[in-house]
Structures are given as C-alpha cells and as structure tokens.
Amino acid sequence: MKLVDARGLSCPEPVMLTRKAVSAGELPCRVMVDNPTARENVTRYAQHQGCQVSVAEADGIYTLTLSK
Amino acid sequence: MDFKQEKAGIILAGLVIGVIAAVLVVLGNPLNMGFCIACFLRDTAGALGLHGAANVQYIRPEIIGLVLGSFLLASFRGEFGSKGGSAPVTRFVLGFFVMIGCLMFLGCPFRMILRLAGGDLNAVLGLVGFVCGILLGVFFLTRGYSLGRTYKLPALEGRVLPVVQVVLLVLLLAAPAFIHFTEAGGGPGAQHAAVLASLAAGLVVGALAQRTRLCMVGGIRDVVLFREWKLLAGFVAIFASALVCNLILTGVTPTAYFKLGLAGQAVAHTDGLWNALGMLLVGFGCVLLGGCPLRQLVLAGEGNTDSAITVIGLVAGAAFAHNFGLASSGEGPTANGRIAVLLGIAVVAVIACCNTFGKKRGE
Secondary structure (H helix, E strand, O other): OEEEEOOOOOOOHHHHHHHHHHHOOOOOEEEEEOOHHHHHHHHHHHHHOOOEEEEEEEOOEEEEEEEO | OOHHHHHHHHHHHHHHHHHHHHHHHHOOOOOOOOOOHHHHHHHHHHHOOOOOOOOOOOOOHHHHHHHHHHHHHHHHOOOOOOEEOOOHHHHHHHHHHHHHHHHHHOOOHHHHHHHHHOOEOHHHHHHHHHHHHHHHHHHHHOOOOOOOOOEEOOHHHHHHHHHHHHHHHHHHHHOOOOOOOOOOOOOHHHOOOOHHHHHHHHHHHHHHHHHHOOOHHHHHHHHHHHOOOHHHHHHHHHHHHHHHHHHHHHHHOOOOOOOOEOOOOOOOOOOHHHHHHHHHHHHHHHHHHOOOHHHHHHHHHOOEHHHHHHHHHHHHHHHHHHHOOOOOEOOEOOHHHHHHHHHHHHHHHHHHHHHHHHOOOOO
C-alpha cells in the first residue's frame, strides 16, 4: 500500500502530497501526519474526493487510511 | 466534526471576531485597526526601544492575548506540541520581508479586511496585490516547494514565546522607564483600548483562531489549490460583521466608522501601485511560510518554534522599517520603502526557487 509520510510538513503540504497520490489512483493509501490540523485537512480533502477515511493515532502520529 | 459544522463554526467565529474588532475601535484603537498584527508587533517593537518612531510605541495587549489564548486552548485540548527545525533562518527572513510589505501597505491581511469593512478602497488594491502574491506562492507550491519537516522538541522550547508574552504583560502594567509609550495625542501608538479589554479581546480571538485554524492567506490559497472554501468563509464573515458594525456605529455615533473612498482614510495612503506591491510581497511570503501573521502567532502559541522565529522576524522587520525609513505613512510610501519592497519580492522569489528547484525536500 502506498505510504505518504507527511509528518512534520506544514500546511498545505500534507494535502498536496495526498492529492498527488489520489490523482495517481494509488488507492488505498496511508497518510501519516503529526498534527490535528493536517489530520482534519487531509480527511476533509479525501472525503471531498469520495474516499473513505479511517484514522488511527499512536504517540501523536495520525495514520489515515484512504480507500474508495 | 463534519464539514457543515466546521464551516458553521468558522463563520460564527469570524462574525464574533468582526464584532470584537469593531468594538476595540470604539474603545480606543485607531480606526479600522481593531486588530492589526503587523501594526501591533511594530508598536510593541517600538515600546521595547527596537525602533525610535515615537508615534508608534505601545505594548499591545492584543498580541499577548492572541498567543496566550492559543496556548491555553491548545494546552487544554491536548494540541500543544513543541516542535521546530523547518528552515528557521529562512522563516526569519520571510517574516522580516512580510513585515516590510505590511508596513508599505500599512496593515497585515487581517487589517486589510478591516480597512475594507471601513470603506477604505485603497485596501481593494491591497487585496488585488495580496491575491497575486498568493498565486505566485501557489505556483511554487504546486511544483514541490517545501521548507522541510519540523521535529519534536523539548516542551520548554515551545513555551518560551508564551512566557515572553507574560513578561511583556508585566512590563506593560509596571511601565518601567525603559519602556517607551507614545504620549497622548502623539500618534496611533497612543490610541488604544483599556489593557484588560484589549487583552480579553486577544485571548478570545486567539482561542477562536486556534480552534478554527483561521488564516487569511490559507483562505484564498485553499480555494485556488483545492476548491476548499472553509477558511475563506471565516475571512468573509469577519468582513461582513465588521462592515455591519461599522455601519451601525456610524449611524448611532458622531464618528464615521465607515467612510467609503480613497482619500482621507485612517492610517492609510492612496498610492495604489505600492499598496498592491506591498500586499503582493505579504501574500507571496505568507504562502511560503504556510500562514498569515495571525496564524503565525497562533501556531507559536501551539508550540511551533518555527512560527515563533517567524514572529521574531516580523518584529525585526518592523524595527528595521522604522529605523531606516521604510515604513509608509499617511503621506505615502518612502523611496527607501519602495526599494525594500522590490528587494523583498526578489528575496522571497529566490527563497521560493531554491526550495522548489534547488533540492528535493519534503517527501
């Protein structure tokens, strides 16, 4: 599964990297982010693209799994 | 929180912020300056003696409140996290030149909205420049621009800027001789609401901005990049509510809080080209920074030390602007200021190119 490591990247880079993966049809994919803002932004973007999003959190790292 | 709730939340927050901004003017802040992150950081720099412009020296409690409001809410919600290390010196330079752009226009993006809501049509040209600057930044973002990753830091690092705000509050209240305050009638620095009102306003707006991620640059950037209207809705709500408040206040008080036109606007000049170029520099620089000056204060409150460095860059830019005659006045821009803005656009463009095409970063 494609892994997008967007930890530590500032707004809007996590969404841009996610967009790149979604546009390339690399679904399902996992996106790793390390702050709530990026989690919300990636979730919102993915859901607008018709993806289903599940989120797991461990040690301040959010792993979002995107699928269609 | 679902999308509709998110959007309703940021619109509500924007409406509240617009009212607070209008009320601060009634309580004593300069016209169309309920909030201005650039002006208020500049005033604070002056109060600390970092520049000698006697008309703009006051430790603005709104700034203290914004950082502490964000810090307190982020801590309460478990969102405070000390981090940094994403090109701090580059961010300092960007912050510096964003301030040069703001002081050419005479306001940050937040004040640009408040100036529009006060009928100041010079801000329309500022908005045009701001959008162009954002588009320039987006051009580089879509080609891979990145300042690299932040990393976790000891909690103490992220608490430094909030603690500095407490120290500033003590200095404001104690008013020792080495802190400079504009004398009554001596300029915008002397026009301010009472300390407690300004501080409370800052705390509320800081908390609302932390909760909603409100960002003046992000609003336009996200619409262009993702057709995402959430942040822009907050922007529009601030404008709408400040406009309605100004119209009501103009109707029920002897003061003209809304005056449509170009000439004779409060703390503004009518040089359209330089209003636009100043805000172009602001928009461009802020996209590369990842957020407007308000957002940088809020992120600094959340423990982001890169944003804290950016804020220090903004303060340094303000000090330089007034020490070297770069800042505009009601009379218009200065020759030095024009050169500084052009230099700033060039420097920001070089930073954008180096971090887009120079080396692969971010992935």
